[in-house]
Amino acid sequence: MIRLFAAAGVVLVHSIESSELEYWGNLFRFAVPFYLFASIYYQSLSLGRNTERTFGQYVVGRVKRLYLPFLAWSAIYLVARDIKRVTFLDAGAISLSLSHLWQGTAYHLWFLPFLLAVSVVQAIVHHTMLQRDRRWRWILSALAIAGGFAIATVPMPEFWNRTFDSSTYAYVQWWRVLPTACWALAFAWVMTTGPTIIAVSSTLGFAGLALAAGCLVKQALHGIQLIPRGLTGFGCMLAALAPWSGPAVSFMARIGRYGYGIYLCHVLIVELIRAISSRAQLGPSPWLDIVNFTLSFAGSLVLVQLLAGSKRLAWLNG
Template sequence: MRNQRVGSKSGKIAEINYLRGFSILAVLAIHTTGYFTKITPYRTLALLAIWTDVFSQFAVPLFIAISGFVLAKNYRQGFSLTQFYYKRARSILPQYMIFSALYTAFNYWGDMRSSSFSANLKRIALSVWHSDASYHLWFFAVIIQLYLAYPLIIKGYDFFKARNKSEYFLAGMLIIQVLWMVGTHTSYANVIKVNAIAYLFYFCLGIYALDKFETLKDLSQRLTPLWGTMSLLLTFGASFFIVIGLTTGHTYDEIPPYFTTGAELVYPVLRLVTFLFIWNLAAGLTIKRNVLAKFMARLGDYSFGIYLIHLFFNQVTIRILSNHQIGPSQWLFYPIVFTATLILSYAGVRLISFLPFSYYLIGFGHSKIIKREGTNNVKE
């Protein structure tokens, strides 16, 4: 992977793949440390898990920003809407529908065994429609909505850019996103399922990052400790609202909405600072050829497949640990679940990649050369 500049429509940018690698590690961390909600009574282990979980929440916003970046790189002006939507559908719908069916069977196999074929087919169809076959598949509802809106978004962005006011457009998206997220903690907006609005700013930030790519390339590596420190401090600040809720006697699911409203004002700043921190880490890997750099690059290649498949291994590992009386209240639980999920997911995606038509399962394949068309959340 060569460290290339933006210039060629099809040119690959090494930093993007490393960003994917960091993001998928954060996804695994979220789905491991998220079990802090099961820790009773509240103690130090829960606090560390909360901090890790809140910090790792940059994962999906960064995937969204990568999507905006690569879509803008490949589809800017004069592109065919028919071809655009065809390629977007091909890049995510087969994988989404297949894994929705698999996770539905995985999670409801006991009920499905005693149900009719038509009833099971209806259950699968509803899980696809509601994006709830597994709790991580909600992301596909967001990315599909953003794909649908992209032609309109890029027209709006370029309208402002032509007048040297692209920052105004970005600020407007930020205001809409924050107001939307605050509204979801009220009884007025939390029933509306246009979830993509919660990620509009990050998606447009990716487009803006493409235009400012040369500036990003010139960021000083000396600032990496500063971005990291700021990210940690903001993580503690955003976690404060959850911690107060838990220490005042609430369980996580019972924390009043107004506790988390304040955090929504902190999150965009936290994400932006964390993006800069992760970007600098990715840029540093592009000049190295050590084992870590190679592993992170391959992790970026496999990130889409790992995102799809990892919950199988996550849940199986947790069930096995439960049978051995190891649960979320024990320190050993977290490193075992994270490590097992990472290793098994990586190996699983690599094996699947050699199968025929693996692109339609995990978005990646070794069996034949597949031209990469545009992007989804983790593919360029």
């Protein structure tokens, strides 16, 4: 269920161009921290259950799951931008550089190489320490939590540029999400590497929702902040693990399984609608943001379902 809201949230954030909705978009900026918590949690479960799998086999599997779709979508977005440049005259050509191997050719693809790197670190720690003595989880979790807070309070290097065309764009995004990654690792180690997997109650799920909502409101009022951003992912993860039930929950969960694919493909539609709007000389406005979001989310959902139905292309959904 949370995966569906996260997917819708990231589409909405990227659909907003108007100044009236710019800061309110931070109310829905929880997809990346939640996806980090969810991915690291389930990878920890996988590492604990598949004890016969070697480190090399694990890394190869993660490369296939994360980096190959990253390369494929980078190629797709590169072609799409060239088509947009030729047909709508609304974008310059991308000058390819080495940084695109970890940044990608669209402003949201940086997340996949980052998640791959975190997955490899997680596997190294598991195979060298936790697999031998799971009591290490307490020390490791404490260090990860402290490290996350330490990173969140250190200023980002001033020479890093937040614009997408800069070679340091990915570094800015990684820096912003690194505290979340530390806390997600700590959460996964505490919850999944002990004698039993710790369950989350409905009460904790509601508390997680309240925590996430409070942190999102804080960021809507004051801009992106690293500690509230990470706590948003933590709160959403608690809510996702709670034992919700009912027809509506089941329906949203079925759609939510396409969330990762929606994250990967939605920018295609968002940017197409922006190009058409620009060609029609429609300036940024709240109503246009809402139209863009509605069409982009619906179009992305259709696209990922089409990809999922193809044996050859299903891997593009990640």
